[in-house]
Amino acid sequence: xxxxxxxxxxxxxxxxxxxxxxxxxxxxxxxxxxxxxxxxxxxxxxxxxxxxxxxxxxxxxxxxxxxxxxxxxxxxxxxxxxxxxxxxxxxxxxxxxxxxxxxxxxxxxxxxxxxxxxxxxxxxxxxxxxxxxxxxxxxxxxxxxxxxxxxxxxxxxxxxxxxxxxxxxxxxxxxxxxxxxxxxxxxxxxxxxxxxxxxxxxxxxxxxxxxxxxxxxxxxxxxxxxxxxxxxxxxxxxxxxxxxxxxxxxxxxxxxxxxx
Amino acid sequence: xxxxxxxxxxxxxxxxxxxxxxxxxxxxxxxxxxxxxxxxxxxxxxxxxxxxxxxxxxxxxxxxxxxxxxxxxxxxxxxxxxxxxxxxxxxxxxxxxxxxxxxxxxxxxxxxxxxxxxxxxxxxxxxxxxxxxxxxxxxxxxxxxxxxxxxxxxxxxxxxxxxxxxxxxxxxxxxxxxxxxxxxxxxxxxxxxxxxxxxxxxxxxxxxxxxxxxxxxxxxxxxxxxxxxxxxxxxxxxxxxxxxxxxxxxxxxxxxxxxxxxxxxxxxxxxxxxxxxxxxxxxxxxxxxxxxxxxxxxxxxxxxxxxxxxxxxxxxxxxxxxxxxxxxxxxxxxxxxxxxxxxxxxxxxxxxxxxxxxxxxxxxxxxxxxxxxxxxxxxxxx
Ligand SMILES: Cc1cc2nc3c(=O)[nH]c(=O)nc-3n(C[C@H](O)[C@H](O)[C@H](O)COP(=O)(O)OP(=O)(O)OC[C@H]3O[C@@H](n4cnc5c(N)ncnc54)[C@H](O)[C@@H]3O)c2cc1C
Numbered sequence: 001x002x003x004x005x006x007x008x009x010x011x012x013x014x015x016x017x018x019x020x021x022x023x024x025x026x027x028x029x030x031x032x033x034x035x036x037x038x039x040x041x042x043x044x045x046x047x048x049x050x051x052x053x054x055x056x057x058x059x060x061x062x063x064x065x066x067x068x069x070x071x072x073x074x075x076x077x078x079x080x081x082x083x084x085x086x087x088x089x090x091x092x093x094x095x096x097x098x099x100x101x102x103x104x105x106x107x108x109x110x111x112x113x114x115x116x117x118x119x120x121x122x123x124x125x126x127x128x129x130x131x132x133x134x135x136x137x138x139x140x141x142x143x144x145x146x147x148x149x150x151x152x153x154x155x156x157x158x159x160x161x162x163x164x165x166x167x168x169x170x171x172x173x174x175x176x177x178x179x180x181x182x183x184x185x186x187x188x189x190x191x192x193x194x195x196x197x198x199x200x201x202x203x204x205x206x207x208x209x210x211x212x213x214x215x216x217x218x219x220x221x222x223x224x225x226x227x228x229x230x231x232x233x234x235x236x237x238x239x240x241x242x243x244x245x246x247x248x249x250x251x252x253x254x255x256x257x258x259x260x
Numbered sequence: 261x262x263x264x265x266x267x268x269x270x271x272x273x274x275x276x277x278x279x280x281x282x283x284x285x286x287x288x289x290x291x292x293x294x295x296x297x298x299x300x301x302x303x304x305x306x307x308x309x310x311x312x313x314x315x316x317x318x319x320x321x322x323x324x325x326x327x328x329x330x331x332x333x334x335x336x337x338x339x340x341x342x343x344x345x346x347x348x349x350x351x352x353x354x355x356x357x358x359x360x361x362x363x364x365x366x367x368x369x370x371x372x373x374x375x376x377x378x379x380x381x382x383x384x385x386x387x388x389x390x391x392x393x394x395x396x397x398x399x400x401x402x403x404x405x406x407x408x409x410x411x412x413x414x415x416x417x418x419x420x421x422x423x424x425x426x427x428x429x430x431x432x433x434x435x436x437x438x439x440x441x442x443x444x445x446x447x448x449x450x451x452x453x454x455x456x457x458x459x460x461x462x463x464x465x466x467x468x469x470x471x472x473x474x475x476x477x478x479x480x481x482x483x484x485x486x487x488x489x490x491x492x493x494x495x496x497x498x499x500x501x502x503x504x505x506x507x508x509x510x511x512x513x514x515x516x517x518x519x520x521x522x523x524x525x526x527x528x529x530x531x532x533x534x535x536x537x538x539x540x541x542x543x544x545x546x547x548x549x550x551x552x553x554x555x556x557x558x559x560x561x562x563x564x565x566x567x568x569x570x571x572x573x574x575x576x577x578x579x580x581x582x583x584x585x586x587x588x589x590x591x592x593x594x595x596x597x598x599x600x601x602x603x604x605x606x607x608x609x610x611x612x613x614x615x616x617x618x619x620x621x622x623x624x625x626x627x628x629x630x631x632x633x634x635x636x637x638x639x640x641x642x
Contacts, residue, residue, distance in 0.1 A: 077274065187282050190312040190325045193274050 001056040001150070003046045004107050006117040006129070007039040007075055009068035013122055023218060024225035025093050026123055028065060035071035038118030040078070040185040041178050045148055046116050047079045048183060053150065057081050059110055063091065063102055069201075076196035077188035083201040084110060090206055093218025096124070100132035102216060105209040107137065114155070115175040119144055130177035140170035143177045261520045265334060266561075272331045279335050282311070283342030291343040291467075295612060298459070298466040300424055302382075304346055305353075308339075309379025314353055317502075318361045322373035328568040329502065330561060333509040337557070340513030341520075344616045345468040347513055348623075349382070351506030352420045356383030356429045358499040359444050363487035372446065376427060384425035385503070386416040386473055387496050393418075394629050396431075397439035397493055401475060403432040409482040410434075412445065412453075412475040420623075422471030423456030425449060429499075430475070431492045444492035446484045453478040464615030501573050503624050504581035508560035511581075511588035511620045515553045518588075518595035518613045522546060525599050525608075542598060549591045556584040575637040582630035585620035592617040 011017050011031035020027040043060065050056040060075040062068040063086040072083040086106055094102070107115055115137070120127035134141030140155075146165075147158035155174050159166040160181070188196075206213050214220060238253065240246050254260040267273045287304065294301055308314060316332040318324030332354070340347025357376050360368060375381050392398040401414025412432050419428075428447040435441035447454055457472040487495050523546055526536040536542050563576035592614040596603035603610045621627045 073274070187307075187311050188274075188278055189310065190271075190275055190316065190327075192312075193271050193278070194325075197271065 001049075001053055001113045002059065002111055003049060003056060003114045003116060004059045004061055004110055004112045005039070005042045005046045005075065005080065006103055006115065006133075007043065007060050007062050007071050008036045008118075008121050008123075009033045009062060009064045009071040010036045010121060010123040013037065017123065019225070019228045023093060024228055025218065028067070033067045033070060035074045036118055036122050038120060038122055038180065039071075040075075040118075041180055041182055042116040042118050043075045043078055043080060044183045044185040045145075045178050046114075047186070049114075049148065049150055050079075059084060059112075061103065061106055061110065062086070063094075063099060063106075065092075072201065073196050074188065076199045076201075077192040078186055079188075079192060080199075082199060084204060085201065086204045086206075086209070088206045088213070090213035090217050093221060094216045095221040095223060096126045096128050096132060097222055098216040098220055100129060100136055102206070102209065102211060103129070104133055104136035105211060106204060107133070109204075109209065113153075113172045114150065115173070116148075117175075117177050119177045119179050130175050134175040137173070137175065140174045141176070142168050142170060142174065145176050145178045146182050148176055148178070148182070261516075261523060263516060267331065267334070268328065272327070275331065276334055276338060278311075279313070279338045283338055287339065287342035287346055291345070292606070292609060292612070294467040295345070295464075296466075296606075298461075298469075300467055300469050301346070302424060304343075305349060305382055306380070308346070308350065309381075312379065313339075313350060314379045314382075315357070315377025317354065318357065318373070318377055322361070322369055323375075323377040324361075324373075329505065329564040330568055333505055333560060333564050336506055337509040337513040337516070340510040341517045342513075343467075344510060344514050344613075345465055347510045348465065348468055348507075349421065351503065351510060352385055353383045355499050355503035355506060356385040356425075356427070358502055359429050359486045359495045360446060362498065363444070363491070363495055368446075368483065368486065372427075381426035382421055382424065384419050384421040384428045384473070385499070386419050386428050386430040388416065388418045390415060390417045390472070394626060396496070397442065399431060399433060399442065401430070401432040403434050403443060403445065403480070405434075406479060410445065410480045410485065412447070412478040412480060414475050416473040416475070418460070418470055419456070419473045420468060420470055422469060422473045423459065424469055428454070428473065429486070431496050432475075434489050434492075437490065439493040440490050442492035442496070443489045444486040444495045445480055446486055447475075447478060447480060451478050451480070463618065464612065465619050497574075500624055501577045502567065504577040504630075505560055505563055505567070505573070507620055507624050508556070508563075508577075508580035508584035511584035511617070512553060512557045512560060514613055514617055514620070515549075515556065515584075515588040515591040518592045518610055519546070519549050519553055521608060521610055521613075522549065522595040522598040525602070536598070545594055545598065549594055552587045552591055556580075556587045559583055575634055578625070578630040578633040578637075581624065582627050582634070585617070586627060588617040588620055589614075 012034045015031035018027045018030045046058045058080040059082045060080045061084045062072050130143045142157035144159050145157045146160040149156045153172045155170045157168050315324035316327045320326040336347050336351050389399050403410040403412050430445045434443040453476040455474050459469040459471040529536045560580040563573050563580045567573045595610040
């Protein structure tokens with residue numbers, strides 16, 4: 001059984017994010033890059049499946065500039081077996097459609113029984129990658145999973161939506177995106193960090209994947225950010241200290257703004 | 261704030277980043293509540309053990325990570341920066357493994373070290389007694405020879421992890437020959453006759469239990485004597501050389517935490533229509549605090565690098581413990597001052613940091629005793 005986990009390098013959630021004024025894409029150099037926290041749940045789920053199934057390989061896959069190698073190494077030190085990094089200057093500015101095209105080609109090339117990913121990325125927050133990958137790969141998708149079970153080639157997923165909890169079943173191969181509540185990602189152990197040094201890591205270019213550079217990148221994006229304005233600084237705040245009537249005062253405040 | 265560190269390898273850097281992240285996300289948020297409730301976070305130590313942080317400076321063949329003290333101590337510093345109880349706990353645990361790791365026989369090490377370093381067990385170091393603190397060599401706990409080993413009787417005092425530890429490294433008297441009459445033993449929490457008293461009610465570090473440990477006819481097999489009989493005090497002092505560097509690292513982590521809060525606060529708080537940082541009277545105080553933290557870190561790391569190079573560090577470790585803990589006291593007091601009234605209340609952590617810093621001037625030899633050690637070294641006395 002081969003599990004491919006897609007991980008994305010994103011600006012540290014704790015840092016200030018900026019758009020590059022030149023082309024309105026995310027300024028990735030302005031903030032420290034880290035593995036997308038939401039993807040660490042997918043890595044953890046893959047590792048748990050591997051531990052329960054015994055015979056499984058976990059491959060982590062990232063598309064992104066050179067720095068994304070750090071996110072892959074973090075996933076390897078958590079316990080993933082192999083890493084694949086798609087890096088190509090022509091990918092700069094790719095939208096979700098182009099990203100899914102590239103990831104799908106790489107996933108096909110790697111070979112897979114199950115693809116796992118986070119429910120959305122913490123930077124772009126599109127939340128569409130699982131659906132796009134499933135469509136491109138022609139396999140079933142189960143998004144927003146809060147539980148995943150595999151038995152042979154049968155997959156059972158618990159989905160949490162705002163309306164209901166659903167149990168869905170599919171036959172592998174399939175694509176699953178996971179929610180934060182599915183598990184608690186482990187911290188790498190020091191032994192894991194050391195072991196990651198010697199795990200196989202490969203790099204793929206667009207040419208390696210047989211993708212024409214003109215079908216990806218900023219120029220090929222289906223949508224374009226025309227302009228952006230920084231969020232205005234936070235206005236005056238009202239701090240309500242609880243002297244026993246804080247609830248009523250908050251209600252009055254909200255009512256005075258016609259929010260209640 | 262980002263601490264600019266010098267680390268020997270990329271893996272060491274990754275380790276420090278991971279510990280920083282763990283501290284920020286898992287330790288710092290829990291510290292205030294647990295310190296208020298005096299609740300020892302055993303689960304945190306289990307987690308840290310799982311991450312491999314309870315055996316870092318010891319040999320890989322026994323389950324350690326074989327890391328230099330230069331790296332291990334910076335891990336301790338980062339943990340203490342987020343929660344002193346945890347940084348100190350890792351330091352004391354590591355200290356309590358030192359005797360066996362350094363002076364144990366191959367057989368003893370193979371038998372017990374993997375468990376002690378493996379992450380699931382926690383250790384305690386038992387030197388002090390109610391009537392012998394600074395004058396540790398005056399200890400009275402007795403180990404008398406019995407059938408096939410020893411029988412231990414006495415009371416150890418101020419024991420960090422007393423009552424929650426799985427193993428206890430205990431110094432006890434095997435003869436009346438002063439410091440040369442002391443031997444080192446390995447005891448376990450389930451040894452019959454070993455019992456911990458109710459933890460002390462401390463002014464800080466309340467989540468870290470400190471308790472008397474009573475030994476009432478504890479039978480210990482001969483193979484649990486570590487090193488030669490009569491060699492225990494030398495073992496205890498050698499362990500303290502490394503332990504004092506751990507306390508120094510804890511002090512720097514605590515001072516860094518106080519500096520972080522004070523710097524942040526002075527950037528946000530406005531008086532007279534300007535942020536506090538614009539007033540030189542305050543920003544120069546911050547500059548002095550930051551300089552002190554940097555100097556303290558450099559001092560303990562210089563000692564650590566000597567230790568890693570196999571050079572003696574008794575003097576340097578005493579200097580680092582003295583300087584870093586005095587610095588932490590000063591910086592935490594100043595941090596309270598920077599925050600004004602807000603520094604004096606529990607809404608901010610600096611009043612707690614100030615209470616915690618005091619302990620570091622006392623443990624593992626008071627700062628007077630460090631000066632004693634240093635001044636004796638100046639005249640070549642040991
Ligand atoms: C939080 C905490 C945790 C601890 N954890 C441990 C532990 O895990 N294991 C352990 O064995 N012990 C532990 N201790 C004990 C600690 O090491 C002792 O408290 C310390 O060594 C001082 O001993 P004492 O308290 O008996 O003070 P005393 O020795 O009675 O000293 C009282 C005062 O006299 C001063 N003084 C003493 N002799 C001299 C001298 N010759 N010259 C100048 N001044 C002197 C001291 O500096 C001090 O100011 C802990 C203590 C605390 C507070």
